[in-house]
Amino acid sequence: MFVDQDILITWGAIAKKYKKGEFIFHESEMPQYFHQIISGRVKMYNTNEDGKEFTQAEFTAGESFGEPPLFIEQAYPATAIASEDTVILKIKKMRFLELMDEYPLLQKKIIQLFAKRIYSKAITVREIVNSSPESRIIAFLISFKKKNNKDHEEIEIPYTRQEIANFVGLRVETVIRTLHKMQEKQTVKILHRKLYF
Amino acid sequence: MFVDQDILITWGAIAKKYKKGEFIFHESEMPQYFHQIISGRVKMYNTNEDGKEFTQAEFTAGESFGEPPLFIEQAYPATAIASEDTVILKIKKMRFLELMDEYPLLQKKIIQLFAKRIYSKAITVREIVNSSPESRIIAFLISFKKKNNKDHEEIEIPYTRQEIANFVGLRVETVIRTLHKMQEKQTVKILHRKLYF
DNA sequence: TTTAAAATGTGATTAAAATCATATTTTAAA
DNA sequence: TTTAAAATATGATTTTAATCACATTTTAAA
Numbered sequence: 001m002f003v004d005q006d007i008l009i010t011w012g013a014i015a016k017k018y019k020k021g022e023f024i025f026h027e028s029e030m031p032q033y034f035h036q037i038i039s040g041r042v043k044m045y046n047t048n049e050d051g052k053e054f055t056q057a058e059f060t061a062g063e064s065f066g067e068p069p070l071f072i073e074q075a076y077p078a079t080a081i082a083s084e085d086t087v088i089l090k091i092k093k094m095r096f097l098e099l100m101d102e103y104p105l106l107q108k109k110i111i112q113l114f115a116k117r118i119y120s121k122a123i124t125v126r127e128i129v130n131s132s133p134e135s136r137i138i139a140f141l142i143s144f145k146k147k148n149n150k151d152h153e154e155i156e157i158p159y160t161r162q163e164i165a166n167f168v169g170l171r172v173e174t175v176i177r178t179l180h181k182m183q184e185k186q187t188v189k190i191l192h193r194k195l196y197f
Numbered sequence: 198m199f200v201d202q203d204i205l206i207t208w209g210a211i212a213k214k215y216k217k218g219e220f221i222f223h224e225s226e227m228p229q230y231f232h233q234i235i236s237g238r239v240k241m242y243n244t245n246e247d248g249k250e251f252t253q254a255e256f257t258a259g260e261s262f263g264e265p266p267l268f269i270e271q272a273y274p275a276t277a278i279a280s281e282d283t284v285i286l287k288i289k290k291m292r293f294l295e296l297m298d299e300y301p302l303l304q305k306k307i308i309q310l311f312a313k314r315i316y317s318k319a320i321t322v323r324e325i326v327n328s329s330p331e332s333r334i335i336a337f338l339i340s341f342k343k344k345n346n347k348d349h350e351e352i353e354i355p356y357t358r359q360e361i362a363n364f365v366g367l368r369v370e371t372v373i374r375t376l377h378k379m380q381e382k383q384t385v386k387i388l389h390r391k392l393y394f
Numbered sequence: 395t396t397t398a399a400a401a402t403g404t405g406a407t408t409a410a411a412a413t414c415a416t417a418t419t420t421t422a423a424a
Numbered sequence: 425t426t427t428a429a430a431a432t433a434t435g436a437t438t439t440t441a442a443t444c445a446c447a448t449t450t451t452a453a454a
Contacts, residue, residue, distance in 0.1 A: 048327035056319055068312035077319040107304045114311035115265035121318040122253055122274040128325060129366035130245035133411080160431060169326035171412055176433065193420080193432065330441075357401060371441055373403060390402065390450080401450070408443070413436100420431070 001062040002109060003036060003099075005089060011099050013091035018082035025066065027079045034096035036064040040086025044078045045166065055166040057117075058083065067110065068117075070096065128169050133178045136168040138187065141197045157195040198259040199306060200233060200296075202286060208296050210288035215279035222263065224276045231293035233261040237283025241275045242363065252363040254314075255280070264307065265314075267293065325366050330375045333365040335384065338394045354392040 015038060018024060024035065024042060042065055044056045056078045059065040069076055070093050091099070100106050120143065127139040145151055159167075165175040179195065182188045189196035212235060215221060221232065221239060239262055241253045253275045256262040266273055267290050288296070297303050317340065324336040342348055356364070362372040376392065379385045386393040
């Protein structure tokens with residue numbers, strides 16, 4: 001968890017429910033709030049002219065999202081949507097910035113949070129620009145396991161082929177075909193269409 | 198400038214000269230120092246198996262680089278090289294972290310710095326994943342002008358076709374051909390092979 | 395100043411992923 | 425429980441940037 005929920009509430013945050021599929025904010029919009037997830041799941045993504053989607057990141061309970069534009073007077077570079085029914089603590093931008101000023105520990109925390117984000121984005125671009133579909137998928141699977149502290153065990157990947165495609169910037173068909181090849185090479189397991197890695 | 202040079206020196210930083218083409222650090226290496234450029238230019242990049250290069254970012258006088266891994270005990274995700282003769286102030290990681298603790302204003306500054314980085318990386322991935330060569334090149338040119346506060350005037354772009362290709366993840370030939378098309382459409386100007394936008 | 399290396403340019407060919415079309419299976423909603 | 429929508433699957437075709445090969449021009453180094 002980034003900010004303690006009680007502190008957020010004391011400072012004026014309110015919880016808001018979002019139904020699955022509801023938007024939290026849109027690309028190009030100026031940020032008004034700091035958001036932290038109580039429960040559920042949020043996806044930040046972009047869509048291009050042809051409707052192709054790219055998933056920038058996904059956030060779950062305890063995580064905050066969409067903070068960078070709060071600090072630099074910028075519009076959101078992507079849209080946030082509830083991937084499932086989600087409850088979010090929201091606090092006004094100014095109140096949040098005041099809160100940050102009050103708690104030096106929070107500043108340290110957000111520096112680390114941002115450092116991780118920059119790091120992971122750097123890895124993502126590197127893989128997308130320089131690698132084959134297979135490497136891109138593997139890099140995604142590895143980072144997903146790492147994020148969930150399941151580094152060293154085989155887990156079921158809770159994403160559809162389409163979702164994976166959106167994360168790595170490929171088309172569904174390409175992901176399906178690549179996963180089949182990877183299964184043959186034993187890089188991944190597929191049982192009853194479910195993916196294990 | 199990120200950190201005042203006198204402060205850095207007071208805290209034990211030393212200036213080091215790098216010849217053009219000299220490495221400052223390598224991908225996968227654990228960070229030992231905080232780096233800030235006094236003069237010159239530094240490129241951070243990745244190379245894939247086939248030798249194709251991707252430029253993650255470029256930094257000039259007054260800018261620091263390679264800071265995120267200092268905060269998260271991670272190896273560098275890319276290699277840093279001097280693009281020209283460069284002088285860099287270096288200070289030991291621990292001393293830098295102590296310095297950060299001492300100056301709350303520095304913490305605020307690095308939060309903003311990181312916020313900008315995240316923002317710009319998000320834009321970069323979005324463009325690379327979702328756009329045509331032309332859009333990728335335009336996005337790069339726009340962000341270059343913005344970084345140099347030349348938003349609203351036409352400037353000479355100080356990069357070779359190859360360098361642009363490395364920034365946007367395309368091949369030189371593709372960049373050359375795309376720039377020609379863009380010239381016909383008057384999106385860019387090319388005079389004596391120099392590019393204006 | 396010469397000369398080698400780097401950068402630009404261009405045509406031809408190839409490769410790889412996107413696209414299109416359509417079938418089947420699974421999942422979730424009415 | 426039925427039914428519609430979403431997800432998976434697969435073959436055929438197309439598109440587009442990469443690759444290859446090589447010529448010319450510019451730049452920088454000896």
